[in-house]
Amino acid sequence: MSSQLSASPRQGLNRRQAETVERLLAAGHEELGAVGHEALTVRTVAHRAGVSPATAYTYLASKNHLFAELFWRFLAEDAHEPTGADVIERLQSVTRHLTRRLAEEPELAAAVTSALLGSDPDVERLRLRIGGELVARFRTALGADADPVVVETVALAFSGALLQGGMGLMTYTEMGERLDAVVAVIMRGNA
Amino acid sequence: MSSQLSASPRQGLNRRQAETVERLLAAGHEELGAVGHEALTVRTVAHRAGVSPATAYTYLASKNHLFAELFWRFLAEDAHEPTGADVIERLQSVTRHLTRRLAEEPELAAAVTSALLGSDPDVERLRLRIGGELVARFRTALGADADPVVVETVALAFSGALLQGGMGLMTYTEMGERLDAVVAVIMRGNA
């Protein structure tokens, strides 16, 4: 099933439905923190939200869709303005900010890493939106006239780091530190 | 269950077992090419290999383990020597080589991307081995005295690209071309 969801002006959901969705997402978030993404099931989320599994599936196409949705909100809920004296510092402020927030919710980060690889249409849509948002942040930090390849390089390195975080090869805190060095290396000849 | 497998000198597997494993992996490879990684099930692989599902699970801890194992062999079966006049070209020869081979087996590439995120101990082991192998290749291309951060940056960008390939955001052929530019950008100030 394809259940849309998450359009900014709550497309086609009346108040009652919107509340149900909110409750589901909140419950999903709690459940994720409580038992981790491996143990979480849509049915336990439904239970926690006080609705039936059938209702949960009315709004969530899949477990992956839930994770993608939660991550999208996690991203969207904070508009971060890059700060810093030069381009490198501005970029680093972005990666630092993201990794710091990721470190606060490692379960969400781990969950989304594999979720985004899913093939539900709902995941697909969120995936593009999330990717676009990340690239936009890097572009903002780099300035409008930045070399597109540099933007892409930073984005690739960042997703690579996300992947390694998702695999547990490093913590998100380490990731922040390492990315500082990586950003410096990338920008060394491209400032 | 944890089923080891894939140690170089066929640790603890007698001839008969080794043949069964070979048949299973070959069948898995065929099945993957035939129906893709979403539709593949361990039971259909077992059937194709002419063994019972129970036997398949004796050697394969999970579907993810199968994919990781296949990818590891895919990687290990070709020892590529970087070529090129300068470091950039040597690096590009490595990424080109890998993406060219990936492009020949997109299903395997897509399969392994999500498989490596799994948490079976068998996947864990293969994951480290695969990551190590990739880093080793980049380090070889860069030379023994290369800045470790540069190696890491290239590795992160490469895994990021792999991730995007796995999500279907680009073909592995495009990936090869883009990585040429990315490598050039990374090395611009680090040659």
Add this chain to the structure above:
DNA sequence: CCCTAGATTGGACACATGTCCAGTCAGTTG
């Protein structure tokens, strides 16, 4: 205050995943 659209529910379904174990079969060994 009743009615009704439509949100919600219970519960069964089809299917995949991975586990387990008692029983069978085959290849080596004596």
Add this chain to the structure above:
DNA sequence: CAACTGACTGGACATGTGTCCAATCTAGGG
């Protein structure tokens, strides 16, 4: 050639995933 070790098998089990639908609530309009 008989016995035995251990690889293999059949089949049931517990659990998760996502789908479907007839039946039931419930909020808001008339």
